[in-house]
Amino acid sequence: MSPVPAPAGRARRDVPPFGARLAAAMDANGPLCVGIDPHAALLDAWGLPDTPAGLREFSLRVVEALGGRVAAVKPQSAFFERHGSAGVAVLEETLAALRQAGTLAILDVKRGDIGSTMGGYAQAYLADDAPLAADAITLSPYLGFGSLTPALQAAAATGRGVFVLALTSNPEGAAVQHARTASGRAVAAEVVAGAAASNAAARAAGELGSVGLVVGATVGDAVRELDLDLLAAGGPLLAPGVGAQGAGAPELQAVFGPARANVLASTSRGVLKAGPTVKDLRAACGRAAAAAEAALRP
Template sequence: MTGTTALEPFGARLRRAMDERGPLCVGIDPHASLLADWGLNDDVAGLERFSRTVVEALADRVAVLKPQSAFFERFGSRGVAVLEKSVEEARAAGALVVMDAKRGDIGSTMAAYAETYLRKDAPLFSDALTVSPFLGYGSLQPAVDLARENGAGLFVLALTSNPEGREVQHAVREDGRTVGATMLARLAAENAGAEPMGSFGAVVGATLGDLSSYDLEINGPLLAPGIGAQGATPADLPGVFGTAVRNVVPNVSRGVLRHGPDAAALRASAERFATEIASAVASG
Protein backbone atom coordinates (compact mmCIF):
# COMPACT_ATOMS: atom_id res chain seq x y z
CA MET A 1 0.00 0.00 0.00
CA THR A 2 1.31 3.41 -0.90
CA GLY A 3 0.43 6.94 0.10
CA THR A 4 0.49 8.88 3.32
CA THR A 5 -3.04 8.40 4.62
CA ALA A 6 -2.83 6.81 8.04
CA LEU A 7 -4.52 3.46 8.49
CA GLU A 8 -7.03 2.91 11.26
CA PRO A 9 -5.18 1.15 14.10
CA PHE A 10 -4.71 -2.57 13.58
CA GLY A 11 -6.58 -3.48 16.77
CA ALA A 12 -9.72 -1.68 15.59
CA ARG A 13 -9.49 -3.20 12.12
CA LEU A 14 -8.94 -6.67 13.56
CA ARG A 15 -11.87 -6.36 15.96
CA ARG A 16 -14.17 -5.42 13.08
CA ALA A 17 -12.86 -8.23 10.85
CA MET A 18 -13.35 -10.79 13.63
CA ASP A 19 -16.89 -9.56 14.29
CA GLU A 20 -17.82 -9.56 10.61
CA ARG A 21 -15.97 -12.62 9.32
CA GLY A 22 -15.45 -14.69 12.46
CA PRO A 23 -12.31 -15.04 14.58
CA LEU A 24 -10.21 -17.27 12.37
CA CYS A 25 -6.66 -16.98 11.09
CA VAL A 26 -5.58 -19.39 8.35
CA GLY A 27 -1.88 -19.93 7.78
CA ILE A 28 -0.30 -19.97 4.35
CA ASP A 29 2.37 -22.59 4.97
CA PRO A 30 3.62 -24.00 1.65
CA HIS A 31 6.05 -26.54 3.06
CA ALA A 32 7.29 -29.34 0.84
CA SER A 33 4.96 -32.04 2.14
CA LEU A 34 1.85 -29.92 1.54
CA LEU A 35 2.99 -29.03 -1.94
CA ALA A 36 3.39 -32.76 -2.61
CA ASP A 37 -0.04 -33.49 -1.14
CA TRP A 38 -1.50 -30.96 -3.54
CA GLY A 39 0.28 -32.61 -6.48
CA LEU A 40 2.61 -29.64 -6.90
CA ASN A 41 6.35 -29.56 -7.42
CA ASP A 42 8.57 -28.20 -4.68
CA ASP A 43 9.62 -25.22 -6.75
CA VAL A 44 8.63 -21.61 -7.34
CA ALA A 45 5.84 -22.58 -9.74
CA GLY A 46 4.36 -24.89 -7.11
CA LEU A 47 4.76 -22.22 -4.44
CA GLU A 48 2.98 -19.66 -6.60
CA ARG A 49 0.12 -22.03 -7.46
CA PHE A 50 -0.33 -22.99 -3.80
CA SER A 51 -0.33 -19.43 -2.51
CA ARG A 52 -2.61 -18.08 -5.22
CA THR A 53 -5.11 -20.87 -4.59
CA VAL A 54 -5.25 -20.16 -0.84
CA VAL A 55 -5.60 -16.42 -1.34
CA GLU A 56 -8.27 -16.73 -4.02
CA ALA A 57 -10.23 -19.24 -1.96
CA LEU A 58 -10.09 -17.53 1.42
CA ALA A 59 -9.02 -13.88 1.37
CA ASP A 60 -12.52 -12.58 0.75
CA ARG A 61 -14.02 -14.43 3.72
CA VAL A 62 -11.58 -15.10 6.58
CA ALA A 63 -10.50 -12.39 9.01
CA VAL A 64 -6.76 -13.10 8.85
CA LEU A 65 -4.30 -14.86 6.59
CA LYS A 66 -0.86 -15.60 8.02
CA PRO A 67 1.89 -16.42 5.52
CA GLN A 68 4.92 -18.12 7.04
CA SER A 69 7.80 -16.20 5.53
CA ALA A 70 10.36 -19.00 5.80
CA PHE A 71 8.53 -21.22 3.32
CA PHE A 72 8.81 -18.45 0.73
CA GLU A 73 12.34 -17.33 1.61
CA ARG A 74 13.74 -20.79 0.97
CA PHE A 75 13.24 -20.16 -2.77
CA GLY A 76 15.29 -16.96 -2.69
CA SER A 77 14.26 -13.74 -4.39
CA ARG A 78 11.67 -15.44 -6.59
CA GLY A 79 9.99 -16.89 -3.52
CA VAL A 80 9.96 -13.50 -1.81
CA ALA A 81 8.36 -12.06 -4.96
CA VAL A 82 5.56 -14.64 -4.60
CA LEU A 83 5.17 -13.61 -0.97
CA GLU A 84 4.90 -9.93 -1.92
CA LYS A 85 2.18 -10.74 -4.45
CA SER A 86 0.31 -12.94 -1.99
CA VAL A 87 0.30 -10.22 0.66
CA GLU A 88 -0.88 -7.60 -1.84
CA GLU A 89 -3.69 -9.77 -3.21
CA ALA A 90 -4.85 -10.98 0.21
CA ARG A 91 -5.12 -7.43 1.56
CA ALA A 92 -6.87 -6.25 -1.62
CA ALA A 93 -9.50 -8.96 -1.11
CA GLY A 94 -10.18 -7.77 2.44
CA ALA A 95 -8.19 -10.15 4.64
CA LEU A 96 -5.81 -8.79 7.23
CA VAL A 97 -2.31 -10.18 6.78
CA VAL A 98 -0.13 -11.22 9.70
CA MET A 99 3.39 -11.84 8.50
CA ASP A 100 4.77 -14.77 10.46
CA ALA A 101 8.46 -13.95 10.42
CA LYS A 102 9.25 -13.92 14.16
CA ARG A 103 11.86 -11.22 13.76
CA GLY A 104 13.88 -10.08 16.75
CA ASP A 105 17.13 -8.15 17.09
CA ILE A 106 18.52 -4.93 18.53
CA GLY A 107 19.01 -1.36 17.44
CA SER A 108 19.34 -0.57 13.75
CA THR A 109 18.79 -4.22 12.78
CA MET A 110 15.41 -4.34 14.52
CA ALA A 111 14.59 -1.01 12.90
CA ALA A 112 15.39 -2.50 9.48
CA TYR A 113 13.13 -5.49 10.14
CA ALA A 114 10.38 -3.07 11.13
CA GLU A 115 10.90 -1.07 7.92
CA THR A 116 10.60 -4.27 5.91
CA TYR A 117 7.17 -5.26 7.18
CA LEU A 118 5.60 -2.29 8.95
CA ARG A 119 6.30 0.74 6.75
CA LYS A 120 3.14 1.38 4.78
CA ASP A 121 4.83 1.78 1.39
CA ALA A 122 7.15 -1.24 1.80
CA PRO A 123 6.71 -4.12 -0.68
CA LEU A 124 6.08 -6.57 2.18
CA PHE A 125 3.92 -4.25 4.30
CA SER A 126 1.62 -6.38 6.44
CA ASP A 127 -1.12 -5.51 8.87
CA ALA A 128 0.86 -7.14 11.67
CA LEU A 129 4.13 -8.95 12.26
CA THR A 130 5.13 -11.73 14.65
CA VAL A 131 8.21 -10.78 16.68
CA SER A 132 10.50 -12.42 19.23
CA PRO A 133 11.15 -10.45 22.45
CA PHE A 134 13.86 -12.67 23.87
CA LEU A 135 16.61 -10.10 23.42
CA GLY A 136 14.55 -8.08 25.88
CA TYR A 137 11.17 -6.50 25.33
CA GLY A 138 12.80 -3.10 24.89
CA SER A 139 14.60 -4.36 21.78
CA LEU A 140 11.21 -4.32 20.02
CA GLN A 141 10.78 -0.57 20.40
CA PRO A 142 11.56 0.28 16.74
CA ALA A 143 8.83 -2.13 15.66
CA VAL A 144 6.39 -0.81 18.26
CA ASP A 145 6.98 2.76 17.11
CA LEU A 146 6.67 2.04 13.40
CA ALA A 147 3.59 -0.11 13.92
CA ARG A 148 1.87 2.75 15.76
CA GLU A 149 2.88 5.21 13.06
CA ASN A 150 1.50 3.06 10.25
CA GLY A 151 -1.64 1.60 11.82
CA ALA A 152 -0.07 -1.87 12.02
CA GLY A 153 0.29 -4.32 14.88
CA LEU A 154 2.62 -6.84 16.47
CA PHE A 155 2.18 -10.33 17.86
CA VAL A 156 4.86 -10.93 20.47
CA LEU A 157 5.90 -14.47 21.38
CA ALA A 158 4.81 -15.00 24.99
CA LEU A 159 3.56 -18.53 25.72
CA THR A 160 4.12 -20.60 22.61
CA SER A 161 2.76 -24.06 21.93
CA ASN A 162 6.11 -25.80 21.34
CA PRO A 163 7.39 -27.74 24.37
CA GLU A 164 10.88 -26.23 24.08
CA GLY A 165 9.48 -22.77 24.73
CA ARG A 166 9.00 -23.50 28.43
CA GLU A 167 12.70 -23.25 29.26
CA VAL A 168 12.65 -19.56 28.37
CA GLN A 169 9.02 -18.46 28.68
CA HIS A 170 8.38 -20.12 32.06
CA ALA A 171 11.69 -19.05 33.57
CA VAL A 172 11.19 -16.97 36.73
CA ARG A 173 12.64 -13.48 36.95
CA GLU A 174 14.01 -11.76 40.06
CA ASP A 175 10.61 -10.19 40.71
CA GLY A 176 8.93 -13.61 40.83
CA ARG A 177 7.15 -13.29 37.48
CA THR A 178 7.82 -15.61 34.60
CA VAL A 179 9.24 -14.27 31.37
CA GLY A 180 5.95 -15.04 29.63
CA ALA A 181 3.96 -13.13 32.25
CA THR A 182 6.34 -10.19 31.86
CA MET A 183 5.70 -10.09 28.11
CA LEU A 184 1.94 -10.08 28.72
CA ALA A 185 2.26 -7.24 31.22
CA ARG A 186 4.33 -5.16 28.80
CA LEU A 187 1.71 -5.68 26.08
CA ALA A 188 -1.09 -4.67 28.44
CA ALA A 189 0.78 -1.42 29.03
CA GLU A 190 1.12 -0.84 25.27
CA ASN A 191 -2.64 -1.32 24.83
CA ALA A 192 -3.80 0.76 27.79
CA GLY A 193 -6.81 2.88 26.85
CA ALA A 194 -7.11 1.58 23.30
CA GLU A 195 -10.63 0.98 22.01
CA PRO A 196 -12.13 -1.33 20.98
CA MET A 197 -8.87 -3.30 21.26
CA GLY A 198 -5.17 -2.52 21.22
CA SER A 199 -2.86 -3.37 18.34
CA PHE A 200 -0.17 -5.21 20.29
CA GLY A 201 -0.95 -8.87 20.77
CA ALA A 202 0.65 -11.99 22.17
CA VAL A 203 1.22 -15.44 20.72
CA VAL A 204 -0.30 -17.90 23.20
CA GLY A 205 -0.69 -21.57 22.31
CA ALA A 206 -4.15 -23.10 22.31
CA THR A 207 -2.58 -26.40 23.41
CA LEU A 208 -1.34 -25.16 26.80
CA GLY A 209 -4.35 -26.06 28.93
CA ASP A 210 -5.43 -23.98 31.89
CA LEU A 211 -3.66 -20.61 31.83
CA SER A 212 -5.61 -19.06 34.68
CA SER A 213 -2.35 -18.27 36.49
CA TYR A 214 -1.52 -15.80 33.70
CA ASP A 215 -3.25 -12.48 33.14
CA LEU A 216 -4.30 -12.74 29.50
CA GLU A 217 -6.44 -9.60 29.70
CA ILE A 218 -4.00 -7.43 27.76
CA ASN A 219 -6.67 -5.43 25.87
CA GLY A 220 -5.15 -6.84 22.72
CA PRO A 221 -5.42 -9.87 20.46
CA LEU A 222 -4.10 -13.32 21.35
CA LEU A 223 -2.87 -15.26 18.33
CA ALA A 224 -3.47 -18.90 19.25
CA PRO A 225 -1.71 -21.61 17.23
CA GLY A 226 -2.46 -25.24 17.86
CA ILE A 227 -6.01 -25.75 16.57
CA GLY A 228 -6.32 -28.76 14.32
CA ALA A 229 -3.16 -30.71 13.53
CA GLN A 230 -1.49 -29.90 16.87
CA GLY A 231 -4.41 -31.36 18.79
CA ALA A 232 -6.40 -28.44 20.20
CA THR A 233 -10.04 -27.95 19.22
CA PRO A 234 -12.29 -24.88 19.15
CA ALA A 235 -14.12 -26.27 22.18
CA ASP A 236 -10.87 -26.01 24.18
CA LEU A 237 -10.59 -22.25 23.78
CA PRO A 238 -12.73 -21.05 26.74
CA GLY A 239 -10.90 -23.39 29.10
CA VAL A 240 -7.49 -22.14 27.98
CA PHE A 241 -8.18 -18.41 27.63
CA GLY A 242 -10.99 -17.80 30.13
CA THR A 243 -12.45 -14.31 30.02
CA ALA A 244 -9.94 -13.24 27.35
CA VAL A 245 -11.41 -15.67 24.83
CA ARG A 246 -13.22 -12.94 22.91
CA ASN A 247 -9.87 -11.50 21.83
CA VAL A 248 -8.44 -14.84 20.70
CA VAL A 249 -7.52 -15.27 17.05
CA PRO A 250 -7.15 -19.04 16.62
CA ASN A 251 -4.74 -20.04 13.89
CA VAL A 252 -5.47 -23.11 11.77
CA SER A 253 -3.03 -24.10 9.05
CA ARG A 254 -2.84 -27.78 8.13
CA GLY A 255 -6.40 -28.38 9.31
CA VAL A 256 -7.61 -26.21 6.44
CA LEU A 257 -4.77 -26.51 3.92
CA ARG A 258 -4.95 -30.30 3.76
CA HIS A 259 -8.22 -29.90 1.86
CA GLY A 260 -6.49 -28.23 -1.11
CA PRO A 261 -6.04 -27.77 -3.94
CA ASP A 262 -9.83 -27.78 -4.26
CA ALA A 263 -10.90 -24.19 -3.57
CA ALA A 264 -14.42 -25.15 -2.53
CA ALA A 265 -13.06 -27.66 -0.03
CA LEU A 266 -10.69 -25.06 1.40
CA ARG A 267 -13.59 -22.64 1.83
CA ALA A 268 -15.82 -25.26 3.40
CA SER A 269 -13.14 -26.27 5.90
CA ALA A 270 -12.43 -22.65 6.87
CA GLU A 271 -16.13 -21.97 7.31
CA ARG A 272 -16.51 -25.02 9.57
CA PHE A 273 -13.64 -23.90 11.77
CA ALA A 274 -14.91 -20.32 11.86
CA THR A 275 -18.39 -21.49 12.90
CA GLU A 276 -17.06 -23.82 15.59
CA ILE A 277 -14.74 -21.15 16.95
CA ALA A 278 -17.47 -18.51 17.03
CA SER A 279 -19.74 -20.94 18.88
CA ALA A 280 -17.04 -21.76 21.42
CA VAL A 281 -16.26 -18.09 21.99
CA ALA A 282 -19.94 -17.27 22.48
CA SER A 283 -20.28 -20.02 25.08
CA GLY A 284 -17.08 -19.07 26.91
Protein backbone atom coordinates in the same frame (compact mmCIF):
# COMPACT_ATOMS: atom_id res chain seq x y z
CA MET B 1 12.76 -8.26 31.35
CA SER B 2 10.96 -5.06 32.34
CA PRO B 3 7.86 -4.12 30.36
CA VAL B 4 8.64 -1.00 28.37
CA PRO B 5 5.74 0.64 26.52
CA ALA B 6 6.76 2.00 23.15
CA PRO B 7 6.10 5.64 22.46
CA ALA B 8 2.99 5.79 20.34
CA GLY B 9 4.57 7.78 17.56
CA ARG B 10 2.44 9.81 15.18
CA ALA B 11 -0.29 7.61 13.76
CA ARG B 12 -1.59 8.09 10.24
CA ARG B 13 -4.97 9.78 10.37
CA ASP B 14 -6.39 7.92 7.37
CA VAL B 15 -5.83 4.37 8.70
CA PRO B 16 -7.66 2.97 11.74
CA PRO B 17 -5.38 1.14 14.19
CA PHE B 18 -4.79 -2.52 13.48
CA GLY B 19 -6.66 -3.57 16.62
CA ALA B 20 -9.80 -1.79 15.45
CA ARG B 21 -9.54 -3.27 11.96
CA LEU B 22 -8.99 -6.77 13.33
CA ALA B 23 -11.93 -6.47 15.72
CA ALA B 24 -14.16 -5.45 12.81
CA ALA B 25 -12.88 -8.34 10.68
CA MET B 26 -13.48 -10.83 13.50
CA ASP B 27 -17.02 -9.53 13.96
CA ALA B 28 -17.70 -9.77 10.23
CA ASN B 29 -16.04 -13.10 9.42
CA GLY B 30 -15.53 -14.87 12.74
CA PRO B 31 -12.44 -15.25 14.94
CA LEU B 32 -10.42 -17.40 12.53
CA CYS B 33 -7.00 -16.92 10.95
CA VAL B 34 -5.83 -19.41 8.31
CA GLY B 35 -2.13 -19.88 7.65
CA ILE B 36 -0.43 -20.22 4.30
CA ASP B 37 2.17 -22.86 5.14
CA PRO B 38 3.42 -24.37 1.86
CA HIS B 39 5.28 -27.39 3.24
CA ALA B 40 6.84 -29.58 0.57
CA ALA B 41 4.44 -32.37 1.58
CA LEU B 42 1.41 -30.11 1.12
CA LEU B 43 2.59 -28.97 -2.29
CA ASP B 44 2.96 -32.60 -3.27
CA ALA B 45 -0.48 -33.47 -1.91
CA TRP B 46 -1.91 -30.71 -4.09
CA GLY B 47 -0.08 -32.09 -7.13
CA LEU B 48 2.25 -29.10 -7.27
CA PRO B 49 6.04 -29.05 -7.62
CA ASP B 50 8.20 -27.85 -4.75
CA THR B 51 9.37 -24.87 -6.78
CA PRO B 52 8.62 -21.13 -6.82
CA ALA B 53 5.98 -21.82 -9.49
CA GLY B 54 4.29 -24.41 -7.28
CA LEU B 55 4.57 -22.07 -4.31
CA ARG B 56 2.88 -19.29 -6.29
CA GLU B 57 0.01 -21.49 -7.43
CA PHE B 58 -0.55 -22.79 -3.90
CA SER B 59 -0.47 -19.38 -2.23
CA LEU B 60 -2.64 -17.51 -4.70
CA ARG B 61 -5.20 -20.32 -4.69
CA VAL B 62 -5.48 -20.02 -0.91
CA VAL B 63 -6.02 -16.26 -1.29
CA GLU B 64 -8.64 -16.88 -3.99
CA ALA B 65 -10.45 -19.37 -1.78
CA LEU B 66 -10.31 -17.49 1.51
CA GLY B 67 -9.94 -13.81 0.69
CA GLY B 68 -12.84 -11.91 2.23
CA ARG B 69 -14.02 -14.99 4.13
CA VAL B 70 -11.78 -15.01 7.23
CA ALA B 71 -10.62 -12.39 9.69
CA ALA B 72 -6.98 -12.79 8.65
CA VAL B 73 -4.56 -14.91 6.67
CA LYS B 74 -1.09 -15.71 8.03
CA PRO B 75 1.67 -16.50 5.51
CA GLN B 76 4.63 -18.29 7.12
CA SER B 77 7.67 -16.49 5.76
CA ALA B 78 10.04 -19.45 6.20
CA PHE B 79 8.29 -21.53 3.55
CA PHE B 80 8.74 -18.72 1.04
CA GLU B 81 12.30 -17.84 2.07
CA ARG B 82 13.49 -21.41 1.51
CA HIS B 83 13.06 -20.78 -2.22
CA GLY B 84 15.41 -17.78 -2.13
CA SER B 85 14.68 -14.52 -3.92
CA ALA B 86 12.07 -16.17 -6.16
CA GLY B 87 10.19 -17.34 -3.07
CA VAL B 88 10.34 -13.91 -1.47
CA ALA B 89 8.93 -12.47 -4.70
CA VAL B 90 6.00 -14.89 -4.36
CA LEU B 91 5.51 -13.70 -0.77
CA GLU B 92 5.36 -10.11 -1.99
CA GLU B 93 2.74 -11.12 -4.57
CA THR B 94 0.76 -13.02 -1.94
CA LEU B 95 0.69 -10.05 0.41
CA ALA B 96 -0.41 -7.81 -2.45
CA ALA B 97 -3.19 -10.27 -3.33
CA LEU B 98 -4.44 -10.24 0.27
CA ARG B 99 -4.53 -6.44 0.21
CA GLN B 100 -6.49 -6.58 -3.04
CA ALA B 101 -8.91 -9.06 -1.45
CA GLY B 102 -9.42 -6.78 1.54
CA THR B 103 -8.15 -9.41 3.95
CA LEU B 104 -5.79 -8.69 6.83
CA ALA B 105 -2.35 -10.25 6.44
CA ILE B 106 -0.39 -11.36 9.51
CA LEU B 107 3.13 -12.17 8.35
CA ASP B 108 4.68 -14.84 10.55
CA VAL B 109 8.35 -13.84 10.67
CA LYS B 110 9.10 -13.92 14.43
CA ARG B 111 11.77 -11.23 14.20
CA GLY B 112 13.69 -10.18 17.30
CA ASP B 113 16.78 -7.99 17.54
CA ILE B 114 18.00 -4.69 18.96
CA GLY B 115 18.53 -1.10 17.93
CA SER B 116 19.07 -0.31 14.27
CA THR B 117 18.66 -3.96 13.27
CA MET B 118 15.17 -4.10 14.74
CA GLY B 119 14.57 -0.80 13.03
CA GLY B 120 15.54 -2.41 9.74
CA TYR B 121 13.07 -5.24 10.30
CA ALA B 122 10.40 -2.69 11.15
CA GLN B 123 11.05 -0.84 7.90
CA ALA B 124 10.96 -4.09 5.92
CA TYR B 125 7.54 -5.20 7.18
CA LEU B 126 5.74 -2.22 8.69
CA ALA B 127 6.53 0.75 6.45
CA ASP B 128 3.87 1.84 3.97
CA ASP B 129 6.18 1.61 0.97
CA ALA B 130 7.77 -1.74 1.88
CA PRO B 131 7.31 -4.55 -0.69
CA LEU B 132 6.78 -6.99 2.21
CA ALA B 133 4.46 -4.74 4.22
CA ALA B 134 1.81 -6.66 6.14
CA ASP B 135 -1.01 -5.56 8.42
CA ALA B 136 0.81 -7.20 11.34
CA ILE B 137 3.88 -9.31 12.01
CA THR B 138 5.00 -11.71 14.72
CA LEU B 139 7.90 -10.72 16.98
CA SER B 140 10.13 -12.47 19.52
CA PRO B 141 10.67 -10.48 22.74
CA TYR B 142 13.46 -12.59 24.20
CA LEU B 143 16.10 -9.89 23.90
CA GLY B 144 13.89 -7.91 26.27
CA PHE B 145 10.48 -6.40 25.56
CA GLY B 146 12.09 -2.99 25.22
CA SER B 147 14.11 -4.23 22.24
CA LEU B 148 10.86 -4.29 20.27
CA THR B 149 10.39 -0.53 20.55
CA PRO B 150 11.39 0.33 16.94
CA ALA B 151 8.82 -2.16 15.61
CA LEU B 152 6.12 -1.01 18.04
CA GLN B 153 6.72 2.59 17.04
CA ALA B 154 6.63 1.80 13.33
CA ALA B 155 3.43 -0.21 13.70
CA ALA B 156 1.72 2.56 15.66
CA ALA B 157 2.77 5.18 13.12
CA THR B 158 1.30 3.28 10.15
CA GLY B 159 -1.79 1.75 11.74
CA ARG B 160 -0.28 -1.72 11.79
CA GLY B 161 0.05 -4.29 14.55
CA VAL B 162 2.34 -6.89 16.05
CA PHE B 163 1.90 -10.23 17.80
CA VAL B 164 4.54 -10.87 20.45
CA LEU B 165 5.46 -14.41 21.43
CA ALA B 166 4.32 -14.94 25.01
CA LEU B 167 3.50 -18.58 25.74
CA THR B 168 4.07 -21.22 23.09
CA SER B 169 3.24 -24.91 23.17
CA ASN B 170 6.56 -26.29 21.90
CA PRO B 171 8.34 -28.23 24.68
CA GLU B 172 11.52 -26.16 24.42
CA GLY B 173 9.69 -22.90 25.07
CA ALA B 174 9.03 -23.59 28.73
CA ALA B 175 12.71 -23.29 29.69
CA VAL B 176 12.58 -19.58 28.83
CA GLN B 177 8.92 -18.62 29.09
CA HIS B 178 8.24 -20.33 32.43
CA ALA B 179 11.47 -19.12 34.04
CA ARG B 180 11.13 -16.66 36.91
CA THR B 181 12.72 -13.23 36.97
CA ALA B 182 14.34 -11.69 40.03
CA SER B 183 10.92 -10.34 41.02
CA GLY B 184 9.52 -13.87 41.04
CA ARG B 185 7.28 -13.27 38.03
CA ALA B 186 7.41 -15.60 35.04
CA VAL B 187 9.12 -14.31 31.91
CA ALA B 188 5.88 -14.89 29.98
CA ALA B 189 4.06 -12.70 32.51
CA GLU B 190 6.60 -9.91 31.88
CA VAL B 191 5.81 -10.13 28.17
CA VAL B 192 2.08 -9.90 28.89
CA ALA B 193 2.74 -6.86 31.08
CA GLY B 194 4.70 -5.22 28.29
CA ALA B 195 1.82 -5.70 25.87
CA ALA B 196 -0.63 -4.36 28.45
CA ALA B 197 1.44 -1.20 28.89
CA SER B 198 1.63 -0.70 25.13
CA ASN B 199 -2.15 -1.14 24.79
CA ALA B 200 -3.10 1.10 27.72
CA ALA B 201 -4.46 3.97 25.62
CA ALA B 202 -6.55 1.72 23.40
CA ARG B 203 -7.93 -0.15 26.39
CA ALA B 204 -8.85 3.13 28.11
CA ALA B 205 -10.82 4.02 24.98
CA GLY B 206 -12.62 0.68 25.05
CA GLU B 207 -10.85 -0.56 21.91
CA LEU B 208 -8.83 -3.66 21.08
CA GLY B 209 -5.13 -2.84 21.24
CA SER B 210 -2.76 -3.35 18.33
CA VAL B 211 -0.04 -5.14 20.32
CA GLY B 212 -1.19 -8.74 20.41
CA LEU B 213 0.25 -11.85 21.98
CA VAL B 214 0.91 -15.34 20.66
CA VAL B 215 -0.43 -17.89 23.12
CA GLY B 216 -0.61 -21.52 22.06
CA ALA B 217 -4.07 -23.06 22.19
CA THR B 218 -2.60 -26.25 23.65
CA VAL B 219 -0.61 -24.79 26.58
CA GLY B 220 -3.05 -26.26 29.08
CA ASP B 221 -2.85 -24.95 32.65
CA ALA B 222 0.27 -22.83 32.08
CA VAL B 223 -1.71 -19.60 31.77
CA ARG B 224 -3.07 -20.00 35.30
CA GLU B 225 0.09 -21.50 36.76
CA LEU B 226 2.14 -18.52 35.55
CA ASP B 227 -0.50 -15.95 36.54
CA LEU B 228 -0.88 -14.55 33.04
CA ASP B 229 -3.65 -11.96 32.97
CA LEU B 230 -4.42 -12.23 29.27
CA LEU B 231 -7.56 -10.14 29.54
CA ALA B 232 -5.57 -7.25 31.02
CA ALA B 233 -3.19 -7.32 28.04
CA GLY B 234 -5.90 -5.56 26.07
CA GLY B 235 -4.87 -6.80 22.63
CA PRO B 236 -5.69 -9.71 20.34
CA LEU B 237 -4.49 -13.20 21.26
CA LEU B 238 -3.26 -15.24 18.31
CA ALA B 239 -3.80 -18.89 19.21
CA PRO B 240 -1.92 -21.44 17.08
CA GLY B 241 -2.77 -25.10 17.56
CA VAL B 242 -6.40 -25.13 16.49
CA GLY B 243 -7.42 -28.03 14.29
CA ALA B 244 -4.56 -30.29 13.22
CA GLN B 245 -2.68 -29.81 16.52
CA GLY B 246 -5.66 -30.91 18.57
CA ALA B 247 -7.11 -27.79 20.21
CA GLY B 248 -10.88 -27.63 20.12
CA ALA B 249 -13.58 -25.87 22.11
CA PRO B 250 -12.63 -27.34 25.54
CA GLU B 251 -8.96 -26.41 25.14
CA LEU B 252 -9.72 -22.88 23.95
CA GLN B 253 -12.14 -22.31 26.79
CA ALA B 254 -9.73 -23.72 29.38
CA VAL B 255 -6.69 -21.73 28.21
CA PHE B 256 -8.25 -18.34 27.53
CA GLY B 257 -11.22 -18.17 29.90
CA PRO B 258 -12.60 -14.62 30.12
CA ALA B 259 -10.19 -13.43 27.42
CA ARG B 260 -11.83 -15.67 24.78
CA ALA B 261 -13.46 -12.74 22.99
CA ASN B 262 -10.00 -11.41 22.08
CA VAL B 263 -8.76 -14.72 20.64
CA LEU B 264 -7.99 -15.14 16.97
CA ALA B 265 -7.84 -18.90 16.45
CA SER B 266 -5.14 -19.93 13.98
CA THR B 267 -5.22 -23.03 11.84
CA SER B 268 -3.18 -24.07 8.82
CA ARG B 269 -3.11 -27.76 7.98
CA GLY B 270 -6.64 -28.24 9.28
CA VAL B 271 -7.88 -26.20 6.31
CA LEU B 272 -5.06 -26.55 3.77
CA LYS B 273 -5.20 -30.36 3.70
CA ALA B 274 -8.66 -30.04 2.14
CA GLY B 275 -7.12 -28.56 -1.05
CA PRO B 276 -6.41 -28.22 -3.84
CA THR B 277 -9.84 -27.08 -5.02
CA VAL B 278 -11.21 -23.68 -4.06
CA LYS B 279 -14.56 -25.29 -3.24
CA ASP B 280 -13.05 -27.77 -0.78
CA LEU B 281 -10.85 -25.13 0.85
CA ARG B 282 -13.86 -22.90 1.39
CA ALA B 283 -15.86 -25.77 2.88
CA ALA B 284 -13.06 -26.67 5.30
CA CYS B 285 -12.64 -23.02 6.23
CA GLY B 286 -16.36 -22.72 6.90
CA ARG B 287 -16.26 -25.67 9.27
CA ALA B 288 -13.20 -24.29 11.08
CA ALA B 289 -14.77 -20.84 11.37
CA ALA B 290 -17.99 -22.26 12.82
CA ALA B 291 -16.04 -24.29 15.37
CA ALA B 292 -13.96 -21.26 16.40
CA GLU B 293 -17.09 -19.12 16.71
CA ALA B 294 -18.79 -21.71 18.89
CA ALA B 295 -15.74 -22.10 21.14
CA LEU B 296 -14.80 -18.47 21.51
CA ARG B 297 -18.06 -16.54 21.20
CA PRO B 298 -20.78 -18.83 22.57
